[in-house]
Amino acid sequence: MGEIDNDLLLKNFFAEVSEVERDNEVLRILSCFKLNAFEFLNLPFDSSLEDVKKQYRKLSLLVHPDKCKHPQAKEAFGALAKAQQLLLEPQEREYILSQVNAAKEELLAKRKKQLKKDNASKIKSLVEEGKYEQQYQQSEEFQRQLKQKVQELLTEQEWRRRKMQMRISEEEGRLKKDEEETKEMWKRKREHEEQWEGTRENRVSSWRDFMKTGKKGKKGEIRPPKLKTEDPNKSYVQRPVKRG
Template identity: 80%
Template sequence: MGDVKVDDDAILKSFLAEVGEVERDNEVVRILSCFKLNPFEHLNLSFDSSTDDVKRQYRKISLMVHPDKCKHPQAQEAFGALAKAQQLLLNDQERDYILTQVQAAKEELKMKRKEQLKKDTASKLKSLVDEGKHEQIYEQSEEFQKELKLKVREILTNQEWRRRKMAMRISEEEGRLKKDEEEQKEIRKKKREHEEQLEGTRENRVSSWRDFMKAGKKAKKGETRPPKLKTEDPNKSYVQRPVKKG
């Protein structure tokens, strides 16, 4: 095992010794032009690459674009993108997610090809004769790999858009709930302040009421009541006196 590692290191050193500044700069440009959601592109690997392939390829390319070795002004950016790509592909959850989208892309392309074969009798007959070999050869072809790469880009883009849209909705909902909570806190605060204010003036209000009641009682004791008016007896008859004439 150790001998294999030594051989690999020797091969890598030999390769890097032959890499010129132009090749390093081109690799920086290639990395930065990759589709950001597909880490396989950054490492220039096929979708069926193993984790060991990922580690080996990362070591090889990272040494090419390392800021200490590469004079390109964006070497640091490319090196960071490469490190992130390796991190994603060595994370089981992230890797499984990407491979799930790759499988979905393959299924779409297969369905598309079946529709084409229905219209192309010669290709259909050949695929039946080859008992599936024709399809296997097609999936390994450069044409299929290019189509797959583009389809994966499309699917990953759509998934990322849905994810961001959902995150935006969640953020808006959280913002609304936070605003409602703050409004409720403000209402409770004002209510508490009002109650504290009432409690603070309670003693003064009670004293004022007591003083008012005492003052009212004293006024009743010393007041002068008006005389009662005599009411005339409605049954009493009156005699009109005669008026003397001049």
């Protein structure tokens, strides 16, 4: 019953939201970094699955195309739905959080080097037994740096993924081309064999005719008379020699 009442309160609240606020939220969503699903939902990186669902419901009502008159409301609404889907999908969520952890480790390692040079900060950190570091990690400055570093890492990973996909596509294209050339070669070979087989009867018939007739002329064929040679030792035919 309490959950239903909350839904009614939420709907009543957004019914009073001005168009300017709706339009601003659409613009915020569309300006988000494409690879950071947390940014679309305007959530910190340590948000729970329940936080994701609640925030999606809240923002989706705000920019729903039936409620918001902004021309890109539908696009913003779709971006929110995709962000929620990514964060609720275990593998995708784990991937994003792995980049968040890598970014955090890199920033903290950099800060550790800075503390070695800053004795006052180092002493304060030791005295308060880590409380100082917790406050630092919760500060707006650290969260801003963390968000920026996560964006850099996600961009780098996406670039690597696209390069790998490009190489795979090129290799697939090369293999496909080789396959097509091989098919064309076998096709030409089959056509040649079929043509050769198609002329088999003619070739056999011609050979049989040749074997029957040999070098003999055809029956009824008129041949010119052979000329006698002057030299009986010569096998070729000589022209007759005129005698004075």
